[in-house]
Amino acid sequence: MTETGEQTLLEVRDLGKQYGNVVGCAGVSFDLWPGEVLGVVGESGSGKSTLLRCLSAQIAPDSGSVNYRLRDEGMCDVHALSEARQRMLMRTDWGIVHQNPRDGLRFGISAGANVGERLIAVGARHYGNIRADVTDWLQRVEMDEARMDHLPGTFSGGMQQRLQIARNLVTQPRLVFMDEPTSGLDVSVQARLLDLIRTLVSTLHIACIVVTHDLGVVRLLTHRLMVMRGGRVVEQGLTDQVLDDPQHPYSQLLVSSILPV
């Protein structure tokens, strides 16, 4: 999976976050390569959401570091960047797909504007071109471009998630964080959305970190997997290996409790 000569995109070392006496996450370390999809699974309270928020610079960790390879500058500590640069990173090289579309979309502007906003934020000033790019992206996420001027609230949950994905991918990010991207959607909608994500991610060579409690999602999307419990990573490895031959007792418990689809 690591191509010859390719460098790591993200290096996380000993990351930890406490909330008073409660451990959010602790001692998390891993590397991520371009185009690689990493899954983080665990039940509620396992620390996976806290981990995701620390990784995506939404909150500051108490210990450890998150290092990202910027396009022109090499590795840097994400939390040492100024707020201005963090905000810029969020809008260009990174994406976040939230569990709840309300957190990832602006409901007061049209679907097209949601996708075009990031292009405008990085300097696009030709209405016709912006419109064409937006149309192209809506098609790629299999949305009806005739509805591009409708408000997000008029779309179904599945469509809102597709819109979130388009909004994030339009600036061709190299790293996308996903927090339970398909939970809350019904099963057939989930399946089609996961298929879409898998295709886009692989075609565009995007690295992803996908947080979920759903082992079916990781099976379909991810190359590697980390299992979390009580804020710590109890097992990590290739997805298929961890799911087919879990070593840690907790992983075994998790795997054995999936209902066969």
Add this chain to the structure above:
Amino acid sequence: MTGKTIAGYNFAYLDEQTKRMIRRAILKAVAIPGHQIPFGSREMPLPYGWGTGGIQVTASIIGADDTLKVIDQGADDTTNAVSIRSFFSKTAGVKTTESTTEATIIQTRHRIPETPLTEGQILVYQVPIPEPLRWLEPREVETRKMHALSEYGPMHVQLYEQIAAYGRIAATYDYPVMVHGRYLMRPSPIPKFDNPKMDRNPALQLFGAGREKRIYAVPPYTTVKSLDFEDHPFSVESWEHCCGLCGSGTSYLDEIVTDDQGGRMFVCSDTDFCNQRQAQGFRGPLNSEAAE
């Protein structure tokens, strides 16, 4: 030269400390074109919302040998312009004028004079809402951050939405501008027709918002560019008619209802400009009188 002022009040009403505080704010504003500077706005004898910001700016810069012009909607004799001019007559005793070319300080609400300004003149705008991002983001804490980080995307997104909905940009007055390529600014509710006059104007342009307590400035010869898209360039209002009194085809026209059957006529909003043209012999189609 100076007339009598009201007993017991300082020249131009404000005490010298306050004027100094405001001038410091003005200097900061001039040093950072288009950026809003907070200042300790005082309650004035006119209500907030009626020009107290402009009045405080004028009061801080006016001197005994200045000549003051005050306009509202382009006219010298609208009620608020009369009221403000009389305020400065009473408290500063300065010479006042209706002529744009004779004035050293022009305080204005909602228009820029048609007659081009010159170096050494100061145009003081009355501003109701100084923050250009206010309708997109009600929080002051967030808009300050957006200015600091030059995050002006949402303003362009709003124009994009207008084009998507109407086929053209629908903003008409208080049209947002970029000043000196750095700060997004609200020019005050002047019609977009007047925006081009702000660009590289030889005069100093000062903006006062009393209720919101902000001052900002555009120094002489500074670039001021109205926001637009490459394929939807900024455009101004136009009329099929010319001014009924002086015949001007280049000035902003007021629409006057003359009867209840849809009768209309169009007249220059800038009364001084119109009067000067008529004095020079120009006549519009509805002006049947010969030059007096």
Add this chain to the structure above:
Amino acid sequence: MYVAVKGGKKAIENAHRLLAEERRGDPSVPELSLRQIDEQLSLAVDRVMTEGSLYDRDLAALAVKQARGDMIEAIFLLRAYRTTLTRFGVSEPIDTAKMTIRRRISATYKDLPGGQVLGPTFDYTHRLLDFSLAEEAAPEAASEVSVGPAPAMPRVAELLDQEGLIEEETQPEGDGVGDVTRNAMTLPAGRDVRLQMLARGDEGFVLALGYSTQRGYGRNHPFAGEIRLGEVEVSFTPPELGFPVAIGEITVTECQMINQFKGSAERPPQFTRGYGISFGHCERKTMAMANVDRALRARDLGEEVTAPAQDEEFVLYHCDNVEASGFVQHLKLPHYVDFQSELDIVRRLRADFEARRMGEAAE
């Protein structure tokens, strides 16, 4: 032919004369004196001083007379006058613990040292219009009883404080206290600025916000710990002397609310506080102010901000009635130039729409 309307100046002068006539009303009716207003409409004077941020009964009475009883207009007059006054300096903080008490009540204790002193209050009156007031008659004198020296009146908050049951009021950090009348407010605001804005904020607005907290919009479980009304001494340290001298006495109303207790892993639970104060006798205002003060402390106390009364920007930007009145009423000013702009675009858009429709019909 059309002649541009002139004579705005004359029209304004005549409007002023008409206003002066309306203010005086029927000349055969005796004119109001400032003393009458101060004595018999004293609560109006109190409100105008409080929201005008200026303690001067005569000036406030004059403002009430000139404003024809419109409170917000009177407050505006007093504030505008205040702008012209020279500032000598800042007084020592008044000590309400040393107040000459005229009224002092607490809802949290049935009885307490110093007792419940009802003082002059509407509270227990039956709101029946008293038609005897329609004629002029001298009221029954309140009975006079001789009392010994004033009893000790420790604050309720101090009683709770002895047991450590209530949070302490802490001094603000940094240099001194902000002054919203001299410097533009910046956000987030410190408690000193919030209290100033609320003290001079519109009573109706603050009342509605305080009310909303009691109805669940940011409920903070208030008890009226203590309400005091009385006179306090104002002292000032002139730089030439270097020690404080008493320069006079003012009447204030003070309200301390005792609110929802809070604890954490490190500290045992304590009651929290809200504070309200006004010039003169403005009880309703101080109580509402204390509720809103406590609501605005949500952020400092680690509470979730969900309700309007807890939203600092919303409350502080809209509580000043002089600002609000000015801006709302400014809509009366001519806006015809901007309206012309709007007419232009709407006509254009309608023309575009028609053109498109005809274009589609032709296909």
